[in-house]
Amino acid sequence: MGIGSVSPGVAGVLGFLAGTIGARAVAEIGTGTGVSGLALLDAMAPEGVLTSIDSEPEHQGAARTVFTAAGHANRRARLIAGAALQVLPKLSDGAYDLVFVDGDPLEYVEYVEQGLRLLRPGGLLVLHHALAGGRVADESNEDDEVVIIREALAAVKESEELSPVLLPLGDGLLVARRA
Template sequence: MTDSALDLMTDFINATTDESDAMGFARDAADELGLTAPDELTASFLTTISSSYCRDKSAVVVSPSACVSGLAILAGMGPSGHVTCIDTEAIHQRVARQAFTAANIRSNQYRFLPSRPLEVMTRLAARSYSLIYAEIAPADASTLVDEALELLEPGGLIILADILLDGTIANPARKDRDTAAARRLDESLRDREDIYFSRLPLGAGMVLISRNEAAPAS
């Protein structure tokens, strides 16, 4: 598929995806705060994935724009699903809470941890989460993957959003810190035998990771 064909298809999907008033509020709030949020295509993908992986289960959302990504995941989880949102900024948590309330999501279906992700994730219960979604700096992504794998229940899924940096990792001339870190992460994932992973052209480039339960213990 050519780049122009992919762009045309993405634009069509985004333009024809219906979203709730609560999601519209969340997008407006994210835009006002200058946050990068999942587009309509990606948000609908998250809802579909959560309806399969997280129905009445637990998820973790590491994202400044949890008002959008968290809402998309909660939309597919069912009435007994629960999301733990991790972000250091109180204002991000406040708008996410407002978006969840606007969507009639009960307060016992989510919690907010105002902490640095790599510091707090080690304190979460191991093998207790069916989905972990993260928007994180490439320099921290490798450590996050290791910590997230410990949290996944069997059959669970990790989603790294925008981690392929719009494909700049394929450009050898790009040697900046973020691109170099994203490139190292991509190489390390390809070398691992304890996981399965897939790269998708969603957003700036998404990576899905699941544990290979049949791999020998390290």
């Protein structure tokens, strides 16, 4: 479909994290073709529900096919077509165990704000592409996407409510636990 998916390592860590915290409610920003969503669904509590947001309905159709083929009931994946920054404010505060961010990098700062609002205490915020192909570490790189990702990483680091760790998996995976 012309889009990249998370690496097997990132999918493995997502599943590990969801399983470790016994996730029952997960929000995903960027459905893609369902690779990350499937990793999350496979590891979540059996009654858990994945809420996945994507602006491309055809991506969600592909993801639904993947979830169904893997044996997950339709009720376990709530797929919402729309712009993430319009949908996220409608989701309930403190209702999610894990929020996975794999959407538009130019909106990462807002995703961090929304993710923090959505997470329950002890919940996890996970940002994909946190290293932006190594470009984040290059201080001379002033591309918009890189600058915004740096700002999002700084917001996580400076938050008194989040304890982060940066994992060198895929394109960088930032995991932060909410106090």
